[in-house]
Amino acid sequence: MPKFGITLPKMDDVFKSHPKPDVTKDLMAKYRLRAIDILQNIMPAKIIDIENLINQEKDSSSPFYTGQVFEAAYSAPKLIQPALIVDENENKGSGESSLTDKPIMPADITTCSTTGEEKPQDVRIGQHWFEVVKVNKNQMKCNEIVFKELEELHMLAQDLKVWLEMEIPVVEDGNSFGADVQAHLISQLTEAYKKSNTMQNGVRAHHGDRLKLATDWAKYPNFEDYAAAIANSDRFDHFLIRSFLRSILQLYAGLLTKFEKNWTKVINPKGTHETGGMY
Template identity: 70%
Template sequence: MPRFGSTSPKMDEVFKSHPKPEIIKELITARRLRAIDILQNQIPTKIVEIQKLIDQEEDPSSPFYKGQVFQVAYTDPKVLQPSELTQGSQPNGEGEQGKEKLVLPQDITKPEAKDGEGLRMGPHWFEVVQVNPVQVKCMEIVTQELEDLHMLAQDLKVWLEIEIPVVEDGNSFGADVQAHLISQLTDAYKKSNSMQNGVRAHHGDRLKLAMDWAKFPNFHDFVGAIATSDRFDHFLLRSYLRSILTLYGGLLTKFERNWSKVINPKGSHETGGMY
């Protein structure tokens, strides 16, 4: 015996007797307010902010200064030993570098009475390659901008998705414009994700190079390999700023130039099909 007897449930009444009609109305109201704020305030503000970051390429005090790639952080990476970074080892096997602790496992090094440098106990010394502080600062700024771009694009997409009118034959140009803008918003936050992957690859690339450097310390090309990798990453972040600006500018102009079709996709003579 079927669970619902001999007849299947009828579906034609599902939306005629809506149990919670206020849910969609409240959602549309909230999303419209959010879209208005994004289009009127947040995207224009972001465009100004990104342009200022790009202008900082001419400012020597900025991490985005194009001359940063000629500074020591980018030109002279070093593999250092703990003895070059600390004033001495602590009893617990840890050394101090400013406020940072360097872990010195006892099974890798141990004190040597003659010179105090320690004996080589493991497969290699406990090498230290310091981070590039300028690059890290650039990454923090660009990553935040990419996260903001992703969320703003998604919020606009949420709003447009729930505003799409009834699908019917003919007179659908406005709806096609909405669909195109949804596609553009989807493309924007996918590109932001791709760029974030590019940002976070910086540490992974340096890690791989430094691991090989620790294995083959006499192979001097590793200095140049890390330097050129860092330089490319700095160039990449500056390029990302321009990509973010392009996405914001493109979205804002497309919405503004097609606004009548976005808010009134059916082209009625009333104040608007959506508003």
């Protein structure tokens, strides 16, 4: 820190002489255009898209179909042991056999027959960790779609917040209702992307929940409750992902409605005739 004695730097002219006077104006122009596009085009289109996804609950070909939870992927998960697969066509004549890209039974869990000969296709008795529980492919499709929607919701809310923060007028006593409306909408945008983060964590938990149940099932394969636990977990996740679609719809519709109904106060918070050129 420089030492100035009793003389301190003056702050009066900070915003009169800074070297890049147009940086905030350029940013404002960019995000005003972005806000116009979001409010006029993107959000209404998103509402239609989310409604279409919700309507797919009645379509048997859709991953969001409510009847999916009665399919085998949700009702009958299985714990299987990978097998040693020999491809007899490959390396033909070389005297060697090759393995396919399917799961392989590692050599250290093979057993020996009564004659002492190793049989790689056999299964070791006791606890081991080489079983396979297949992923729920339908749920992964649902997760992929909703995760993408949540990411986009988060970014759209952030972009609107960047713009609206710059629209807040000079803080002064009196006539602050419009600024209060802006502050309220900023808090709503903040709440929207926080909720999107929470829902993303809910989507991510699908694999973590299955991982815990499947590893315990492999450790204690005689407990049939693990199959039911995974089935119930997957079924709940399918219900949860469809619930998230409704939450996303609610956030988009709520934000768009609040902006539309309070638009005058948003762009003209002091009630003057100068709107700042939003349109």
